[in-house]
Amino acid sequence: xxxxxxxxxxxxxxxxxxxxxxxxxxxxxxxxxxxxxxxxxxxxxxxxxxxxxxxxxxxxxxxxxxxxxxxxxxxxxxxxxxxxxxxxxxxxxxxxxxxxxxxxxxxxxx
Amino acid sequence: xxxxxxxxxxxxxxxxxxxxxxxxxxxxxxxxxxxxxxxxxxxxxxxxxxxxxxxxxxxxxxxxxxxxxxxxxxxxxxxxxxxxxxxxxxxxxxxxxxxxxxxxxxxxxxxxxxxxxxx
Numbered sequence: 600x601x602x603x604x605x606x607x608x609x610x611x612x613x614x615x616x617x618x619x620x621x622x623x624x625x626x627x628x629x630x631x632x633x634x635x636x637x638x639x640x641x642x643x644x645x646x647x648x649x650x651x652x653x654x655x656x657x658x659x660x661x662x663x664x665x666x667x668x669x670x671x672x673x674x675x676x677x678x679x680x681x682x683x684x685x686x687x688x689x690x691x692x693x694x695x696x697x698x699x700x701x702x703x704x705x706x707x708x709x
Numbered sequence: 710x711x712x713x714x715x716x717x718x719x720x721x722x723x724x725x726x727x728x729x730x731x732x733x734x735x736x737x738x739x740x741x742x743x744x745x746x747x748x749x750x751x752x753x754x755x756x757x758x759x760x761x762x763x764x765x766x767x768x769x770x771x772x773x774x775x776x777x778x779x780x781x782x783x784x785x786x787x788x789x790x791x792x793x794x795x796x797x798x799x800x801x802x803x804x805x806x807x808x809x810x811x812x813x814x815x816x817x818x819x820x821x822x823x824x825x826x827x828x
Contacts, residue, residue, distance in 0.1 A: 634814045643804055643818035644755070655816075687755055691813035696768045698747075698757035698813070 601625055603688055605701035611709040618675040620704045622688035627668045632691045635664055635673045638703075639684040647686075648673060675706075683708050711736040713805050713819035721799075721826050727792040731805030731819060732785075739763050739783045743808040745815065746779070746790045748801040756801075760808055761788055795826045 602625040612618055622633070630651035636644035646655040648664035651671055661676040675682055688701040717729035731744070738744060745760030759769035761779040769777045773792070781788040792799060802823050806815040 632813065636815075643806075643820050644815075645818075646809075646814055646816055649812055649814050689755075689814065693813075696760075696813070697770065700755040700757070702754035 601628070601690055601692060601697075601699050603690055603699055603701035605686075605688060605704045607704060608702070609705045609707060611707050612678055613709045614678050614680055616678050618673075618678055618682070618706055620673040620675075620686055620706070622666075622671045622673070622701050624669045624671070624690060628690055628692075630667050630671075633664075633666070633671050634689045634691075636687045636689065637682075637684050638687060639681070644687060678706075680708075682706065711807065711817045713807065713817060715803060715805050715819045715822040717803075717822060717824070719823060719825060721795055721824060722828050723796055723826055724794055727790070727795050727799060727803075727824055727826070729790045729803055729805075729822065729824070730787055731789070732787045733807075734786070736807075737783075738781065738786050738788065742810055743768075744781065744788045745806050745808055747804045747806055747815070747818075749804070749821070750798070750801040753801075758790065758792075758803075797826050800824065800826045 604623045606621045633651040635648040638644045652664045663674045685703045685705050690699045712734045714732045721727045743760040746758040761767045778791040802821040804821045805819045807817040809816040
């Protein structure tokens with residue numbers, strides 16, 4: 600069973616700062632199987648990054664993803680007020696299909 | 710644009726069956742794609758429940774498989790979830806979502822509906 604551990608649980612930063620969020624996977628996985636979502640309060644999750652590093656349609660270039668193997672990172676280069684939300688990483692496993700999410704990182708205004 | 714809307718009772722008694730429906734607009738579910746359910750207990754992370762194809766084929770999370778049934782109605786452009794023998798740990802916001810064609814992620818989501826299991 601694959602487990603995704605996100606850190607930190609809560610990150611307090613100010614607008615304009617850089618945010619670095621981590622997603623650690625319990626075993627090595629392919630980069631194509633890793634995605635990130637943003638969830639604003641009262642909203643459904645929104646796809647940000649797929650394949651560990653590709654931005655989804657309409658996602659600003661201040662969002663970037665990186666990593667491989669067991670360690671993946673979501674970076675927001677300059678925080679905008681609308682970026683303060685909860686971020687989830689997601690892994691896809693095949694045969695049979697299985698989707699696993701991390702517990703989320705809450706990005707809050709300092 | 711694709712829109713999904715969950716509906717169903719907000720309160721379910723322990724040991725009863727939770728039943729939710731997801732109505733899809735702006736896209737025909739007969740066109741393809743897998744249609745899924747994901748839940749989020751209060752203060753916790755997301756949990757994939759499973760998904761269904763327009764043919765009726767399904768895949769479920771092994772941890773819930775014994776209690777889950779999904780169905781699809783292409784004539785009404787909607788799909789449904791049933792979770793039986795619920796307990797308090799099944800209290801969560803339940804989302805329906807569309808799996809993107811060709812990639813293993815969810816590109817459109819409903820706003821979610823809170824289901825509380827309590828007597």
